[in-house]
Amino acid sequence: MTRAIVFKNATLYTPGRTIRDPYMKITDLGQIASVGFADDLDAREEIRTVTFSTPARIVPGFIDLHIHGAANADVMDGTEEALGKMQRVLPAEGSTSFLATTLTQTPEEKMKALRVCRRVSEQTDRTGANLLGVHLEGPFISEKRAGAQPAQFIRKADIALFEKFQEASGGRIRLVTIAPEEDEEGLVEFLHESGVIPSIGHSDAHYEEVVRSIERGVRHATHLFNGMRGIHHRDPGTAGGVLLHAEIAAEVIADGIHIAPSMLKFAYRQKGADGIILITDAMRAKGMGEGTYQLGGQDVTVKNGQATLGDGTLAGSILKMNEAVRNMIAFTGCSFEEAVRMAAFNPAKQLGIEGEKGSLDAGKDADFVILDEDFEVLETYVAGRKVYG
Structure with a gap:
């Protein structure tokens, strides 16, 4: 099973590209199933939306x-x-x-x-x-x-x-x-x-x-x-x-x-x-x-x-x-x-764990941090669970 989170007013950084207003699908094991643009999600899916009041940046933990x-x-x-x-x-x-x-x-x-x-x-x-x-x-x-x-x-x-x-x-x-x-x-x-x-x-x-x-x-x-x-x-x-x-x-x-x-x-x-x-x-x-x-x-x-x-x-x-x-x-x-x-x-x-951590790619652990424009931490997730913010 996976769950989808949409982040509004945020940009997600993955190797080689940035995704404005992204989604992230997270498995029950706390791994990233996929990331992409929120507009590409099937509207019939169960989606949780997080909206930030100021521009946010989503990066690996x-x-x-x-x-x-x-x-x-x-x-x-x-x-x-x-x-x-x-x-x-x-x-x-x-x-x-x-x-x-x-x-x-x-x-x-x-x-x-x-x-x-x-x-x-x-x-x-x-x-x-x-x-x-x-x-x-x-x-x-x-x-x-x-x-x-x-x-x-x-x-x-x-x-x-x-x-x-x-x-x-x-x-x-x-x-x-x-x-x-x-x-x-x-x-x-x-x-x-x-x-x-x-x-x-x-x-x-x-x-x-x-x-x-x-x-x-x-x-x-x-x-x-x-x-x-x-x-x-x-x-x-x-x-x-x-x-x-x-x-x-x-x-x-x-x-x-x-x-x-x-x-x-x-x-x-x-x-x-x-x-x-x-x-x-x-x-x-x-x-x-x-x-x-x-x-x-x-x-x-x-x-x-x-x-x-x-x-x-x-x-x-x-x-x-x-x-x-x-x-x-x-x-x-x-x-x-x-x-x-x-x-x-x-x-x-x-x-030697770059296959598990260090970037926001499918198959890796859903460890990520959300920063504001001043590099202050808004939220932090470990294995897909919010542990701060």
């Missing part, structure tokens, strides 16, 4: 591959309540799926959080954003580029320890941030061969080391420019290696704080719309007011849109995905369609 927390909840709280709260609040910014992202902590704390991710992933009666798996950030990173990751818990690459993490998660670790220049164990190759994405990040790698890491299987970069060796005219560094190689998809935090708008424009011109993935790297203060919050046992002060440690080190963001899309357009001059691609299709493709 955003997929945040790097988020630690929101609404005073954090993945490392290690509770089902914290993850459940994140699932409930993320649709308000248009996120319909995400990877629960960990922080560098003791192996015991890490495994506690991973077991909770496993349990929440197994729940079938949940509502809100989809938990697609885990982004393991830390502990296999460089102390030189730790950033806000607690340095005392950083460890050398360790295949046996990773296997314990993966077992605790029930095989749900999809992405691992690693400093490949310090990987003497061959963890990068192990991840790549196991179907887990190795991501270069919190890394002090020189350019040549980046090139070698690509040969070993690195295909992703964790928050480009942040927590990595920068560009120098005699050593392109980690950032330069990421920018120069199309094999690597680069996460960016488009808040105008983590990356200067001009550098974001530089990255866009070098990588193109297909090579960039918008993320938030948000911590628990997202959606809260200014004040002091905790991140891995560290005090983080949120003021004037920035989250920082006592020494001024950036400690994640309070960015929302709809804001990232808006900022990317404003900072780089990319098109609306390109920015949406960076927030939806590109992360889906990176996870």
Whole structure:
């Protein structure tokens, strides 16, 4: 069985075309049966009509591959309540799926959080954003580029320890941030061969080391420019290696704080719309007011849109995905369609689920967000059910 929804005063964006005043047919399984012009529907069908008072844009739900927390909840709280709260609040910014992202902590704390991710992933009666798996950030990173990751818990690459993490998660670790220049164990190759994405990040790698890491299987970069060796005219560094190689998809935090708008424009011109993935790297203060919050046992002060440690080190963001899309357009001059691609299709493709998510095509999940002209979220749907608005 299918049900049809007509959206008046709205435009639906699908690959290669836009549909003014569209319809969407959704199956009982929460998948898209078809999309098209409302005028093409059979008048005898049962149709629900949604009319917007201001022009609206319907796009695929955003997929945040790097988020630690929101609404005073954090993945490392290690509770089902914290993850459940994140699932409930993320649709308000248009996120319909995400990877629960960990922080560098003791192996015991890490495994506690991973077991909770496993349990929440197994729940079938949940509502809100989809938990697609885990982004393991830390502990296999460089102390030189730790950033806000607690340095005392950083460890050398360790295949046996990773296997314990993966077992605790029930095989749900999809992405691992690693400093490949310090990987003497061959963890990068192990991840790549196991179907887990190795991501270069919190890394002090020189350019040549980046090139070698690509040969070993690195295909992703964790928050480009942040927590990595920068560009120098005699050593392109980690950032330069990421920018120069199309094999690597680069996460960016488009808040105008983590990356200067001009550098974001530089990255866009070098990588193109297909090579960039918008993320938030948000911590628990997202959606809260200014004040002091905790991140891995560290005090983080949120003021004037920035989250920082006592020494001024950036400690994640309070960015929302709809804001990232808006900022990317404003900072780089990319098109609306390109920015949406960076927030939806590109992360889906990176996870190998572009056949299920990332665009509004027949046969894919009915995960979509409706934005107004100012990029504010009007409604969000997950598997065809309205979860926000």
